Amino acid sequence: MSNLIETEIIECExxxxxxxxxxxxxxxxxxLAPELxxxxxxGELITKQDDLELHQSGLIKIEAVTPSExxxxxxxxxxxxxxxxxxxxxYAGAKADGDFRFTRIWTLSSNNTWHVVAGHSTLIA
Numbered sequence: 001m002s003n004l005i006e007t008e009i010i011e012c013e014x015x016x017x018x019x020x021x022x023x024x025x026x027x028x029x030x031x032l033a034p035e036l037x038x039x040x041x042x043g044e045l046i047t048k049q050d051d052l053e054l055h056q057s058g059l060i061k062i063e064a065v066t067p068s069e070x071x072x073x074x075x076x077x078x079x080x081x082x083x084x085x086x087x088x089x090x091y092a093g094a095k096a097d098g099d100f101r102f103t104r105i106w107t108l109s110s111n112n113t114w115h116v117v118a119g120h121s122t123l124i125a
Contacts, residue, residue: 002074009072009079009106012114016104017065023055033107033115041100041123060096062089077108084124099124 012031019027029052036048054060069084081104088097105118 005074005079006072008114009074009081010070012106013067013070013081013083013104016116017067020055021062021065023058023060023062025052025056028052028055031114031116033109033117036116036118038116038119039121041098041121060089060091062087064088079106079114080104081106 015027016031018024019031029048032048032051034048036046036051038046038051040046064087066086067083068086069082071082073080073082081102083102083104085100085102086098087100090096101122101124103120104116106114107117109115
């Protein structure tokens with residue numbers, strides 16, 4: 001069972017990566033839980049609406065998202081993803097490239113779809 005869940009989470013992570021890359025607000029809306037809270041590498045607490053608005057407004061533009069060093073921990077209907085991402089892009093017109101470590105918590109909803117409920121990112125020096 002955990003192999004099946006891990007495969008589903010890998011697929012969700014790829015959907016999320018592509019949605020971030022293309023600022024696909026519809027896909028992001030499906031993948032992010034309404035109650036999402038995300039702590040950015042700057043210490044800001046971001047909601048789902050904040051995230052969607054960043055993409056919708058064009059304030060954030062991502063040119064590349066390259067994952068590596070992915071580890072997935074599954075506990076019941078919760079999956080915790082630890083992943084390193086190389087992100088190339090701009091924020092408010094300024095270059096915002098960097099290597100980051102992300103932790104994302106995915107939960108299985110009552111309609112059997114996975115959603116990110118919490119996350120955290122850290123800039124790797």
